[in-house]
Amino acid sequence: MHLLEVNEMSIQFGGLKAVDDITFAVDKGEILGLIGPNGAGKTTIFNLLTSVYTPTSGDILLNGKSIVGNSTWQTVDSGLARTFQNIRLFKNLSALDNVRIGFHGLEHYSLASTLLRLPSYWRDEKDLTRKALAILDIFGLKSIAGVQAQNLPYGQQRKLEICRALASDPQLLLLDEPAAGMNPTETQELMSMIRFVKDHFKLAIILIEHDMSLVMNICERLIVLDYGRIIARGLPDEIKQNQAVITAYLGNPLEEDA
Amino acid sequence: MTYFITQFINGLQIGAIYALIALGYTMVYGIIKLINFAHGDLMMVGAYIAFFALSDWGLPIYLAAAVSMVGTAILGVVIDRIAYKPLRDASRLSALITAIAVSLLLQNACMLLFSSSPRRFPTVTANLPTISIGNSTVNVIVFISIALAVALMMILNLFVNKTRIGKAMLAVSEDMRAAQLMGINVDFIVSLTFAIGSALAAFAAILYLFSYPQIEPYMGAMPGIKAFIAAVLGGIGIIPGAMVGGFLLGIIESMAKAYIPSAFSQITDAVVFLVLILVLLIKPSGLMGKPEKVKV
Amino acid sequence: MMPKKKIRSYLINLAAAAFVFIVVYLALQLGWINSYYRSILILICINSIMTISLNLATGLLGELCLGHAGFMAVGAYTTALISLNSGLPTYVGLTLGILAGAVTAGIAAVLVGIPALRLRGDYLAIITLAFGQIITILIRSLGFTGGALGLNGIPLTTDFPLTYWMLIVTMYIVYALIRSRQGRAILAIREDDIAAEASGINVTRYKMLAFVISAMLAGVAGALYAHYQGVLTPEKFDYNYSIDFMVMVVFGGMGSITGSILAAIVLTILPQLLYGFSDYRMLLYSILLIALMIFKPSGLLGQKELSxxxxxxxxxxxxxxxxxxxxxxxxxxxxxxxxxxxxxxxxxxxxxxxxxxxxxxxxxxxxxxxxxxxxxxxxxxxxxxxxxxxxxxxxxxxxx
Known part of the structure; x- marks a missing residue:
């Protein structure tokens, strides 16, 4: 059984098929790259996987169970986490709180425990704060745990978003352009972090990225999208040679539109 | 049966008024995603302007209507420029609170200026004939009101769909940033939207006064809320939706008034709110609305 | 277990609250504060509870509630009816009444929240606005609420110690809530509901939680008010009354509990001090609100706390x-x-x-x-x- 199975998934907005009959699978411990020109439907796929949108047709199975029709929070609870293309942090909250909120589904002390400050409250809060700091530590953010998210530099905001996603203890992590806006050094650093995180947390990762050096380096398999369809799939080296991919990115020399 | 028809016609009349006010709500919401709580109060200001134009300056009704529409339009634009524009990028909550505050400001300023005691709008319809339906009569002004409102809405529709500026308005409501990049003067379009919405509210005020000739500082509050509900009913942000929602709500309300026993007459206002609750439960995007696509 | 540092900090807060109480209480007992100022003190406490509760819905959850006086009315009428009709001993009736007031206000909030809180957007503002209107209409037209004449002869059992400690309890509840997983979920929704949902938070549920607790606290304030005033009329709980509390929340700082109290103090005393203020009150409030939103949207204290x-x-x-x-x-x-x-x-x-x-x-x-x-x-x-x-x-x- 695959960790994630997507079967003939499509979604239509008005007359436009933003994602058209897509089938793929992800296994444990794998990094899958999702690439393609702007507007190819990559982020829409993430939105479908996280139940932000409901597919018009097709099925999505996580650990063999369908997650179609779930609320987003239920899907997150069942082991999927994501980051956003345009960073969506809780801006006015501290970095630490951003991560602690990520733990939401894992801590279970009750409202009564909160209001009466029962032992379970103190125990869980201490425990989760320790874990949150540990995650921040991995990304070198422990020292800024108390800083408001909006005051962090851009690169740290991107990392913090990954920390928050990791906090929900996902089996599958969806990273939407994690290297956007980073300089080459930061990208290098991010790449090794993603690898480390994958092994450390025993994750599968789907990565949307435009930075080809990152994608080619880190992804074991690639899926290339154009106009909502899969136009190619395979190993990074195969994709580099693929004529359909080159056409999608550079345009067909015989056509006008590039 | 004739009772039903009379009530239906009354419903159309009040519905036309709701539709005109709802258009202002919906157009503004469509463009800057703000519930302009002060919109009902703009209608009230329009009523006062019309009143003074008629009784103090002795203008004929059509000129008084024009003065009221222009005056209210200017006020609408000024309000947007002073109170709303600085908050364009602020949180939704700040803009909403400001809209509430502007509504309060208009109500209370008018109360201090004109006192809270109601004024009687001069009868301009005294000499008009009535039309009898069965054994009840309907003043011809009711039909004139409906016709005028419908005519105005058709003009608006033509303007929005056929002219360059109208299309620019649609573009801005679709995607403000993209419209800006396409070279559309967004500030101008927003001001224009406020001007048109406010003028329509003033026109609605005059139609309203034909049937309920009382002017007081809080007169805009209830029609304002009801017109907003009409806008939600039709699908907020959608211009034809506001028209349909307005007429529909007017008819619903008129029927409720007609058929709910008078012992519970105070509850009729609540019927309108029930409509709101049902819309939100069943189809929050409104009758003509498409499900909102969240931008993630 | 509770860390030692925390025990100390909780005790200090408690001691501070007790100290303020003792000072004011002694002043009252020794007659340094006359009965006019005592009633203002009680009103300040009630208004503070209202403001803190509205702050939970508006400043912390980020939803605009325009009918908070409506929830207060529900609490006030529930308590008053219990006190007037139950025949229970005064203080038993009062205790029961306060609890019942909180519960009925909470139920009202659930009914209001179900259509509005599932949705993204400003629907809660409109629907609470409608709720505020409907409640006064209902009270006026129902028989057992005394109609437009209102209810009279409610025992005047609300005194300073009761309101003061209820205020302290309210403060504690909201503080304890914010600093917990539930509270962080509420703050997360205010910050970004999409990201909150993507962090595994059931957004509708936590919106409802915050809103219902907020309404329940308003119900408590209403219960205290009923036994403070002795008379209830539907007009009291109109739109403008809801706006009063909104002004206090914004003025004190959205999200600041101590700010709410400061604002409640200032804006409760001010109308008493300035002769003829009531004529201009709403006008001044509206200008104050607009100016605050444009120039200092964070209010007096922002989200900071006096601690x-x-x-x-x-x-x-x-x-x-x-x-x-x-x-x-x-x-x-x-x-x-x-x-x-x-x-x-x-x-x-x-x-x-x-x-x-x-x-x-x-x-x-x-x-x-x-x-x-x-x-x-x-x-x-x-x-x-x-x-x-x-x-x-x-x-x-x-x-x-």
């Missing part, structure tokens, strides 16, 4: 010692960070929901600039606690 930390700092300054803050140059704190440092009661460094957050983006002084430092010093001088290690943030050298 032990503030008084400690103040104390040090008064004693002429240097305040203990991280040097301006410090890029990153060098202190050892462990989970105790941040254990729940700190680090919830949140500020300014009201526009300052998003709008501040452009105006936000680039970190480490003289403006930023000046602002940091300014805050220090005011002795305001910025919660947790927030002062650091302004000095953090960021690259944007």
């Amino acid at each position: 032990q930390r503030v008084f400690q700092r103040l104390g040090r300054q008064l004693l002429g010692k240097k305040p203990q803050t991280v040097p301006v140059e410090a890029d990153i704190p060098t202190t050892v960070v462990d989970e105790d440092t941040y254990l729940t009661e700190q680090g919830s460094g949140d500020s300014g929901v009201g526009g300052s957050s998003t709008r501040g983006q452009e105006n936000l002084p680039v970190s480490g600039t003289p403006i930023a430092e000046a602002e940091g010093k300014h805050q220090e001088r005011l002795g305001l606690d910025t919660q947790g290690d927030e002062p650091l943030t302004r000095k953090h050298k960021g690259r944007r």
Whole structure:
């Protein structure tokens, strides 16, 4: 059984098929790259996987169970986490709180425990704060745990978003352009972090990225999208040679539109 | 049966008024995603302007209507420029609170200026004939009101769909940033939207006064809320939706008034709110609305 | 178990509350405060409870509630009817009445919340506005509520100790709530509901939780009010009354509990002091609101709180010692960070929901600039606690 199975998934907005009959699978411990020109439907796929949108047709199975029709929070609870293309942090909250909120589904002390400050409250809060700091530590953010998210530099905001996603203890992590806006050094650093995180947390990762050096380096398999369809799939080296991919990115020399 | 028809016609009349006010709500919401709580109060200001134009300056009704529409339009634009524009990028909550505050400001300023005691709008319809339906009569002004409102809405529709500026308005409501990049003067379009919405509210005020000739500082509050509900009913942000929602709500309300026993007459206002609750439960995007696509 | 540091801090807060109580109570008993001012004191406490409860819905959850007086009315009428009709001993009836007031207001909130809170957008504002109207219409047209004439002869059992300690309980509830997983979920929804949902938070559920608790506290305030005033009429709980509390919340600072209390004090006393104020009250409030939204959307205290930390700092300054803050140059704190440092009661460094957050983006002084430092010093001088290690943030050298 695959960790994630997507079967003939499509979604239509008005007359436009933003994602058209897509089938793929992800296994444990794998990094899958999702690439393609702007507007190819990559982020829409993430939105479908996280139940932000409901597919018009097709099925999505996580650990063999369908997650179609779930609320987003239920899907997150069942082991999927994501980051956003345009960073969506809780801006006015501290970095630490951003991560602690990520733990939401894992801590279970009750409202009564909160209001009466029962032992379970103190125990869980201490425990989760320790874990949150540990995650921040991995990304070198422990020292800024108390800083408001909006005051962090851009690169740290991107990392913090990954920390928050990791906090929900996902089996599958969806990273939407994690290297956007980073300089080459930061990208290098991010790449090794993603690898480390994958092994450390025993994750599968789907990565949307435009930075080809990152994608080619880190992804074991690639899926290339154009106009909502899969136009190619395979190993990074195969994709580099693929004529359909080159056409999608550079345009067909015989056509006008590039 | 004739009772039903009379009530239906009354419903159309009040519905036309709701539709005109709802258009202002919906157009503004469509463009800057703000519930302009002060919109009902703009209608009230329009009523006062019309009143003074008629009784103090002795203008004929059509000129008084024009003065009221222009005056209210200017006020609408000024309000947007002073109170709303600085908050364009602020949180939704700040803009909403400001809209509430502007509504309060208009109500209370008018109360201090004109006192809270109601004024009687001069009868301009005294000499008009009535039309009898069965054994009840309907003043011809009711039909004139409906016709005028419908005519105005058709003009608006033509303007929005056929002219360059109208299309620019649609573009801005679709995607403000993209419209800006396409070279559309967004500030101008927003001001224009406020001007048109406010003028329509003033026109609605005059139609309203034909049937309920009382002017007081809080007169805009209830029609304002009801017109907003009409806008939600039709699908907020959608211009034809506001028209349909307005007429529909007017008819619903008129029927409720007609058929709910008078012992519970105070509850009729609540019927309108029930409509709101049902819309939100069943189809929050409104009758003509498409499900909102969240931008993630 | 509860960490020792926390026990101490809780005890200090409790002692401070008790101290204020004893001072005021003695003053009342010794007749230093006359009955006119005593009734104002009680009103301040009731208004504070209302403002804090509205702050939970508006400042912390980020939903505009325009019918908060409606929930207060539900609580007030429930209590009054129990006191008038149950025949229970006065204080049993009162206790039961307060609880029942909270519960009925909570039920009303569920009914109002179901259609509105599932949706994204400003529907709660409209539907609570409608609720506020409907409640007064209902009270006026129902028989057992006394109709337009209202209810008379409600026993005057609300006194200063009762309202004061109910205020303290309210403060505690909201504080305890914010600093918990439930409270963080509520703050997360205010910040970004999409990201909150993507963090595994059932957004509708936590919106409902915050809204219902908020309404229940308003019900308690209503119950206290009924037994303070002795008379209830539907007109009292109109739209303008709801707006009064909105003004207090915004003025005090959206998200600041102590700010709410300060605002409730100022805006309860002001109308009493200024002759003829009531004619201009709503006009002034509306101008105040517009000006605040444009120029200082965070209100008096923003999201800061007056807390032990503030008084400690103040104390040090008064004693002429240097305040203990991280040097301006410090890029990153060098202190050892462990989970105790941040254990729940700190680090919830949140500020300014009201526009300052998003709008501040452009105006936000680039970190480490003289403006930023000046602002940091300014805050220090005011002795305001910025919660947790927030002062650091302004000095953090960021690259944007």
